[in-house]
Amino acid sequence: MRGAKSAKWVAGAAIIALAATACGGGDSDSGDKSAKGAVDANGIFSVEVGEPQNPLQPANTMESNGSIVTDAIFSQLVDYDPDGKLEMINAESVETTDSKLWTVKLKKDWKFHDGTPVTADSYVKAWNWAANIENAQTNASWFADIKGFADVHPDGEGAKPKSDAMSGLKKVDDHTFTIELSDPLPYFSYKLGYTVFSPLPESFYADPKAAGEKPVGNGAYKFVSWDHKKQIKVERNDDYKGPDKAKNGGVIFKNYTTLETAYEDLKSGNVDVLRQIGPKDLPVYRADLGDRAVDQAYSAIQTLGVAMYTDQWKNTDPKVLQGLSMAIDRDTITKTVLQGTREPATGWVAKGVLGYQENVAGDVTKYDPAKAKALIKEGGGVPGNEVFIQFNADGGHKEWVEAVCNSITQATGVKCTGDSKADFQADLNARDAKQVKSFYRGGWVLDYPVNANFISDLFRTGAAGNNGFFSNKDLDAKIKAADTAPSLDESVKGYQEVEKELVNYMPTIPLWYYKVNAGYSEKVQNVKYAQDGDPILTEVQVIK
Numbered sequence: 263m264r265g266a267k268s269a270k271w272v273a274g275a276a277i278i279a280l281a282a283t284a285c286g287g288g289d290s291d292s293g294d295k296s297a298k299g300a301v302d303a304n305g306i307f308s309v310e311v312g313e314p315q316n317p318l319q320p321a322n323t324m325e326s327n328g329s330i331v332t333d334a335i336f337s338q339l340v341d342y343d344p345d346g347k348l349e350m351i352n353a354e355s356v357e358t359t360d361s362k363l364w365t366v367k368l369k370k371d372w373k374f375h376d377g378t379p380v381t382a383d384s385y386v387k388a389w390n391w392a393a394n395i396e397n398a399q400t401n402a403s404w405f406a407d408i409k410g411f412a413d414v415h416p417d418g419e420g421a422k423p424k425s426d427a428m429s430g431l432k433k434v435d436d437h438t439f440t441i442e443l444s445d446p447l448p449y450f451s452y453k454l455g456y457t458v459f460s461p462l463p464e465s466f467y468a469d470p471k472a473a474g475e476k477p478v479g480n481g482a483y484k485f486v487s488w489d490h491k492k493q494i495k496v497e498r499n500d501d502y503k504g505p506d507k508a509k510n511g512g513v514i515f516k517n518y519t520t521l522e523t524a525y526e527d528l529k530s531g532n533v534d535v536l537r538q539i540g541p542k543d544l545p546v547y548r549a550d551l552g553d554r555a556v557d558q559a560y561s562a563i564q565t566l567g568v569a570m571y572t573d574q575w576k577n578t579d580p581k582v583l584q585g586l587s588m589a590i591d592r593d594t595i596t597k598t599v600l601q602g603t604r605e606p607a608t609g610w611v612a613k614g615v616l617g618y619q620e621n622v623a624g625d626v627t628k629y630d631p632a633k634a635k636a637l638i639k640e641g642g643g644v645p646g647n648e649v650f651i652q653f654n655a656d657g658g659h660k661e662w663v664e665a666v667c668n669s670i671t672q673a674t675g676v677k678c679t680g681d682s683k684a685d686f687q688a689d690l691n692a693r694d695a696k697q698v699k700s701f702y703r704g705g706w707v708l709d710y711p712v713n714a715n716f717i718s719d720l721f722r723t724g725a726a727g728n729n730g731f732f733s734n735k736d737l738d739a740k741i742k743a744a745d746t747a748p749s750l751d752e753s754v755k756g757y758q759e760v761e762k763e764l765v766n767y768m769p770t771i772p773l774w775y776y777k778v779n780a781g782y783s784e785k786v787q788n789v790k791y792a793q794d795g796d797p798i799l800t801e802v803q804v805i806k
Contacts (some may be wrong), residue, residue, distance in 0.1 A: 266734055267298075267726075269630070275709055277395060280469055284299065285552075289541045292754065293368050299784060299787075299805045299806060300806045301509075301787075301803045301804065301806065302510075302511075302804045302805065302806045303510070303511070303513055304498075304507070304510075305510050305741050305803075305804025305805070305806070306510070306511050306512045306513070306514060306804065306805050307510060307512070307513060307534040307535060307785065307786050307802055308493075308515075308516045308533045308534045308535070309330070309496075309514070309515050309516065309526075309533070309534065309535045309536075309537070309750040309797060309799070310460045310514055310515040310516060310518050310521075310527075310533055310537055310538075311325060311327050311330060311331070311515045311516065311517060311518070311631050312327040312517060312518065312522040312538070312656055312657075312685055312686050312687070313491045313517055313518070313685065313686075313687055314327045314328030314331065314687070315327070315328060315686070315690050315691070316328060316400065316474070317471060317473075317474020317475055318331055318332050318335070318459045318474050318475070318477045318485075318488075319332075319399065319470065319473065319474040319477070320332055320336050320388075320458055320459075320460035320725055321388075321392035321399035321400070321401045321402065321404075321457075321458045321460075322391070322399045322400045322401065322474065323400070323401070324400050324401055324726060324727065325422065325686060325690055326537070326707070326795075326796070327686060327687075328797075329457060329538075330515065330537075330796050330799075331494055331496070331515055332457050332477070332479075333457055333481070333796070334461075334481060334482065334483040334496050334513065334799055335477050335479035335481045335483055335484070335485055335496060335506050336457060336460040336461075336479040336480060336481045337352050337393040337460070337476075337479070337480050337481040337482070337502075338351060338352065338454060338455050338456070338459050338460055338461065339351060339353035339356060339368075339385075339454045339455070340353055340356060340451065340452075340454050340455045340713055341427060341455050341506075341767045342452070342455060342497035342710070342793070346615070346616060346711035346793075348420065348451060348452065348455075348661060349505075350369075350546070351504050351505070351506075352368060352369060352372055352380065352425075352461070352480065352504070353367065353368060353369065353454075354367040354369045356454065357368045357447065357449045358450075358451075361443075361446035361447055361448045361450065361748075362440070362442065362443050362445065362446040362447075363440060363442050363443075363674075364440065364441040364442075364450060364451065364536055365434075365438065365439075365441075366382075366385070366438065366439050366440070366441065367437060367442050368380065368381070368382065368385075368438070368505065369437075370436040370437055371462055371503060372480060373480070373501060373503075373504045374461075374463040374478055374480050374658050374766075375478050375479055375480070375484040375485070376463055376465055376478050377491065377498060378435075378463050378464060378465075379640075380461050380480050381436045381437065382433045382435065382436055382437060382438055382439040383436075384432045384461035384462060384463065384480075385459075385461045386427075386432075386433055387462065387467075387546075388441055388460065388461050388462035388466075389408070389428070389431060389444075389459065390414065390426065390427045390428055390431065391462070391467065391470075392405065392458060392618070393405035393408070393411055393414045393415050393428060394415065394423055394426060395414065395415040395416065395421065395422075395423055396422075396423060397470070399458075400726060401457075401458040401725060402415055402726070402728050403669075403725055403726045404453070404456065404458045404459070404726060405428065405458075406724075407440060407443045407444065407445075407447050407450060407453075407745075408428045408430040408431060408442070408443060408444070408537045409426070409428065409430030409442045409443060409524070410428035410430050410431075411430075411444070412427055412669060413428065413429070414426065414427065414428055415423040417724075422739060427589075429442075429446070430442035437694055440552070440670075443635065444741075445468060445745065445746045446602060446748070447745050447746070447753075448747060448748070448749055448750040448752075448753045449710070449712045449714060449750055449753060451471055451636060451709055452710035452711065452712055453709070454688070455709075455710055456709045456710065457527060460479070460480075461480060461512070463478050463480075465478055466478065469777060475488060476488070479497065480501055481502070481504070482502050482504060482506055482507060482508050482572030482799075482800050483496035483497060483498060483499055483508060483512065483513065483799070484496060484497050484498075484499045484511065486512070491517050492516075492517050492796060493513075493514055493516050493517055494514070494701070495512065495513075495514050496512055496513050496515075497511065497512035498510065498511050498512055506800045506801075508799070508800045509788070509801060509802065509803050509804050510799075510800075510803060510804050511558065511804070513537035513799055515753050516533050516643060518533075518656070518657075519684075519685060520540070520545065520655075520656055520658075521536075521538060521539065521540030521543075521656070521657070521658040522540050522542055522658075524536055524625060525539060525540060525543045525547070525781075528551075528782070528783055529550060531783055531784070531785065532736070532786050533738045533783070534683050534782055534786050534802075535780075535782045535783070535786065535797050535802065536780045536781050536782065536791065537778075537780055537795070537796065537797065538778070538779060538780055539658075539660065539779045539781065540658035541599060541600060541601070541658050541661040541662065541782060542658075542661070543593040544563070544600065544601035544603055544779060544805055545601055547779070547781055550781075551616055551781040551782075552567065554779040554782050554783070554784070554789075555780075555781050556779065556782070556789070556791060557603070557777065557778070558777060558778045558791055559613070559776075559777050559778075560707070560776060560777065560778055560792070560793055560794065560795040560802055561612040561613065561614040561615050561704055561707060561708040561711065561777035561793050561795075562612050562705060562706060562707035562708070562775070562794075562795055563607055563610070563611070563705070563707075563716065563772065563773075563775055563776065564604070564607070564665075564703070564704065564773045564775075564776060565610070565704040565706070565770040565771055565772050565773055566609075566651060566701040566702070566703065566704065566706045566770060566771040567693075567701060567702040567703070567729055567730045567770050567772065568583060568701060568730045568732070568768065568769060568770060569696070569698035569699070569700060569701065569702065569730055569731075570697065570730050570731050570732045570733070570769070571696050571730075571731045572698070572700065573645065574645045574646060574649075575645075575700070578641065578644075578645060579640075579641035579642055580638050580641070580766060580767055580768045581638070581641030582637070582638050582641035582642065582643065582644055583636045583768035584626050584637050584751070584765070584768060584772060585633070585634045585635065585636070585637030585639075585674065586634070586638065586644070586649070586670060586674070586676070586771065587623075587626050587627060587628045587634075587768070587771045587772075588626060588627075588629065588631075588633050588634040588637065588673075589629075589631060589634040589635075589669060589670045589673035589674045590629065590631040590669050590670060590773070591607035591668055591669045591673075591772070592607070592627065592766065592773060592774060593606055593629065594629075594669075595662060595665045595666065596774055597645060598665075599661050599665045600633060600774075602718065602775050603779045604773075604774035604775065604776065604777065605775045605777075606627065606773075606774050606775075607623075607627060607772035607773055607774050607775055608620055608621045608622065608623055608627050608772070609622035609623050609761060609772060610622070610623070610716055610717065610720075610761055610764050610770065610772055611713045611716040611717070611761055612706075612707075612716060612775055612776070613775050614708075614711070614793060615708055615712060615713055615715065615716070616711055616712045616713060616750075616754050617712065617713030617714075617754040617758050617761075618713065619757075619758055621759075622762055622765075622766050623764075623765050623772060624763050624765060626765050626768075627772055629669075629673075630669070631672075631673035631674070632639070634673050634674050635673070635674050635675075638674055638676070639650050639793070644674075644676050645759050647675075647676055647677060648676065648677040648678070648679070649658065649670070649676060649677070649678050649679075649700040649701060649751035650678070650679050650680070650681040650699040650700040650701065651663050651666065651678065651679075651680050651681060651700070651701045651702070651703060652681040652682075652683060652687070652689060652692065652693075652699065652700075652701065652702040652703065653680060653681070653682060653683070653689065653702075653703040654682075654683050654684075654685055654686040654689035654703070655682045655683060655684055655685065656684070656685040656686060657686060657703075659684065659703055660680065663680040663703065664680060666678070666773075667679060667680060681699055681700075689703075690700070693729040694729070694748050696731070698729075698730075699701045699772070702729065702730070702768055704729070705776065706720060706727065707776070707794050707795055708793065708794060711762065712750075712753075712757075713753065713754055713757045713758065714744065714753065714754075714757050716743070717741065717757050717760055717761060717764075718741050718744075718745065718757075718802075719770070720740050721737065721741075721764070721769045722737075722738060723738050728805075730769060731768035731769065732767070737760065737763065738762050740756070740759070740763070741757075741760060743756055744756025744757045744760060745758075776790045776795065778795050780797075784805075785804060785805055786802050786803065787805060787806065788802060788803045789801075789802055
């Protein structure tokens with residue numbers, strides 16, 4: 263897909279920064295510089311990934327190793343062009359007159375990979391299943407806008423659903439359905455581009471777990487096989503009706519446990535496309551790869567997530583977190599350890615999305631050891647005088663985590679230690695199980711190009727991306743007010759005001775904006791990267 267396809271936690275370190283139009287194919291640094299030769303339309307190429315956290319179910323994927331696969335297999339109603347404009351994919355139209363009742367008309371003749379038709383029921387049934395609390399889908403909260411969500415996903419431990427269907431979803435005919443929201447939401451159509459809103463075939467419900475191991479989708483590629491912790495294979499779907507037909511025969515997603523190993527394989531021709539380069543190789547990759555080196559901005563931000571449920575933080579004054587933030591020398595770390603491939607963050611919303619504003623965090627993201635120590639003291643000190651930063655060892659994070667820890671310790675005297683997890687899957691599982699000691703490395707890439715995605719979906723009480731379990735009723739009320747604003751512009755402005763208040767709570771510590779620093783082999787051309795940082799698989803051409 264050309265646009266931002268999946269809300270997800272980013273696995274790697276080597277990616278961040280952005281201009282509004284920075285998307286796949288938008289500038290000379292975003293893809294192949296020149297055609298190299300005749301193209302094999304049926305050629306297969308390989309991409310570096312890690313092991314997905316969960317089965318390949320669209321509503322159960324919220325990280326970049328799984329989403330790049332599910333986004334190849336499933337298409338949604340809409341997508342976005344490089345300027346953030348909605349494009350219709352499986353939908354013929356998505357319309358509303360009041361931002362509360364939405365009518366979706368589907369394009370006809372679309373089929374799943376098993377040959378069955380994609381109909382209104384394919385969406386309505388899939389969304390009801392995904393929202394149902396008994397199905398334990400990671401992204402179930404994405405359906406919370408729809409009327410009747412509480413009936414299928416009630417609050418409270420051990421709560422049982424009162425219904426198996428949300429009252430806000432209604433089939434009109436085989437190619438039309440309506441979505442009634444609990445309250446108006448001006449940007450709801452943008453959210454429909456996220457993977458969670460995929461349709462599912464009837465075969466899925468016979469054995470959902472098995473369907474996650476061998477997914478049947480409606481996208482540009484068909485699933486072939488999954489050899490766990492080794493590779494996943496997909497092949498071109500020749501019956502695909504979307505505008506983004508594959509220009510190759512298929513993709514092999516090769517599993518790597520370190521970025522350094524993947525880079526060595528790239529140089530030797532054993533993998534074709536990387537999503538990122540590890541810090542160790544950033545100083546040399548441009549010289550090594552020449553025109554095949556990629557340096558491109560995209561919409562993502564790296565933060566230190568705060569485990570608000572821990573004894574350390576649940577009753578601690580936010581001034582302590584403000585002080586720790588001011589103890590981090592972002593300028594030096596991004597210029598040295600990260601080789602100028604990041605831009606220090608000054609707020610919580612990534613560049614390139616509607617509502618981005620500069621310097622919204624004020625002095626809190628500026629390095630000032632004296633002020634850092636004063637704020638920590640004023641806030642009562644760091645409980646235990648020690649913090650930990652959890653990170654995944656397979657993502658190239660060790661170097662910058664050590665640099666951040668050294669900066670904190672030198673500036674404040676607070677001991678700081680990296681807490682390494684073997685891989686991204688283990689890191690995410692520890693977050694889900696509330697096992698984070700202090701901080702966790704958070705890298706969030708847009709789901710849709712609106713600032714709400716970096717605020718509501720991360721800091722709203724109960725949001726799927728709220729891994730720190732931050733909760734504040736006043737902030738929830740202001741998020742609700744922004745969501746129910748009468749227009750998209752007013753909603754965006756409401757979220758801008760909410761972002762200005764985050765400095766008073768510090769649910770996360772902003773670090774830097776991401777860039778794609780990657781590369782590809784001599785076997786492929788026309789390699790471009792989308793606004794979500796992933797390579798646009800359908801555009802890649804394999805050279806004969």
